Amino acid sequence: MANDVIVIGAGIIGAACARALAVAGVAVTVVDRGTTASGTSAACEGNLLVSDKGPGHELQLAQYASSLWDGTVARLREELGRGFPSLEFDRKGGLVVATTAAGAGPLLDFAALQRGAGVEARVLDAAEARELEPDLTDSFQAAVFYPEDAQVQPAIATDALMASAQQYGARLLENTAATGGIRDSSGALVGVHTPQGPLRASRVLIAAGPWSGEVAELLGVALPVRPRRGELLVTSRMPHRIFHKVYDGDYVGAVGSDAGDLQTSSVVESTAAGTVLIGSSRQQKGFDSRLEVEVLGQLAAKALRLFPFLAGAQVMRSYGGFRPFMPDHLPLIGEDPRLPGLWHATGHEGAGIGLSLATAELVRDLMLGTPTRIDAAPFQASRASLLPHLTGVAA
Incomplete structure (x- = not known):
């Protein structure tokens, strides 16, 4: 012991x-x-x-x-008392969409495999998806909702x-x-x-x-263990219009990829403070923390595919960090x-x-x-x- x-x-x-x-x-x-x-x-x-x-x-x-x-x-919450800041824990659920016909089949197949492993993965029709996210793009081919997904500060x-x-x-x-x-x-x-x-x-x-x-x-x-760089955009505060974690199905492929070159996928969600987080990128370039405008541009463009209204949003800041990649x-x-x-x-x-x-x-x-x-x-x-x-x- x-x-x-x-x-x-x-x-x-x-x-x-x-x-x-x-x-x-x-x-x-x-x-x-x-x-x-x-x-x-x-x-x-x-x-x-x-x-x-x-x-x-x-x-x-x-x-x-x-x-x-x-x-x-x-x-x-009990241990630290009310004076400690909120952890902003929110079991908001995740909505995964396929924005192309080619991506719809793999997304639905992936969800079926997950259900076999005990994950709650609900396939939604267009009306059900828009009930969850009224401002979601009209251009999606499939949607799956994961109520177990959550977020914390x-x-x-x-x-x-x-x-x-x-x-x-x-x-x-x-x-x-x-x-x-x-x-x-x-x-x-x-x-x-x-x-x-x-x-x-x-x-x-x-x-x-x-x-x-x-x-x-x-x-x-x-x-x-190698560093894998990721970048995020943060909008200024706005009325709450995104209610879940929403991402394109290509995010799953990026997560599991071994590629070291730049990969971006669309991941969008609101915070308790009223900002919107826009990700995500993955790139293996050591501990190089220099900002790359190309990365931020790809993140912004892909976010608009999910939520076109974000074209009018102001980006307040960007930040990045390193994730511990294992082979x-x-x-x-x-x-x-x-x-x-x-x-x-x-x-x-x-x-x-x-x-x-x-x-x-x-x-x-x-x-x-x-x-x-x-x-x-x-x-x-x-x-x-x-x-x-x-x-x-x-x-």
Whole structure:
């Protein structure tokens, strides 16, 4: 049993893991070279989705996570009090449309496969779709509604999970970078070096999102996590005219693609503040954060295909962030067999917000040696789909 854990990373994955462990009575120290939610968790839409995942292990993890969000939000509200900002949790549902005849068949086939895996995916006719979204374009060929999809304000959710973890005794060290590992005489990892001095613990959990590969290298192992850049547009406030998460069916293909070049798809939704978020893009270009006007132009053009009225909207700002891309499109959750004492909770690509709570429960249960609610083997380092990308891991 782990009696103390160092978590590297104060994004939503690290915060959720810290909270789950602290609630279970584990002594937790969270370190981050920046501040809470200063990386990927503050540079995304806050999606909690099942609609974009086909049958398989990631969908099972997403369904597990979806079952946790309502109760967790309620408990956080009780723990933190009315003075804490709202998490803006909204199980608004997602509407996926095919804007071309060629896209209609694949969308409906995908929805049928999801229903077979327990996802609620309702095929709508044109009238039903417009009842949900009156301003939706007339030019769509098929529509599927996913009532389980939800949204949360990601930075506030991260802050809330971290604040709760601290109430249960977790220690947070911001602006504290892990610069190397500490090993005992047997070679096991028993802590990390920081500029402020050494920190020791029975286990070290890397939850550093797209920077997890860099952290792993500092601790002595290779990890194939790569940054995948995403950009978003934000309109100025307007009357509420978009009521669900709405996206074109080509978004699903972009999510699962291995391509490194620029891919854009249409994803549009409103926020509680009255702005409209417009995405999404995916591009592998390292940690290059320079703004690309071409990307923003494609996002705007594709959003108009779904909601023509947005032609009159003013864009208030744009922002982007890096998502932790894994070569087999599955997060890495669990112990690293190459280095005793090292654990991972990373590689969630663009789904980390939604998958955070389930990831945290898996980490907690695995560390404490208690049964997990779903099979954890598909997310561990020894899985067959990841072995070709690792060195020093026995099958």
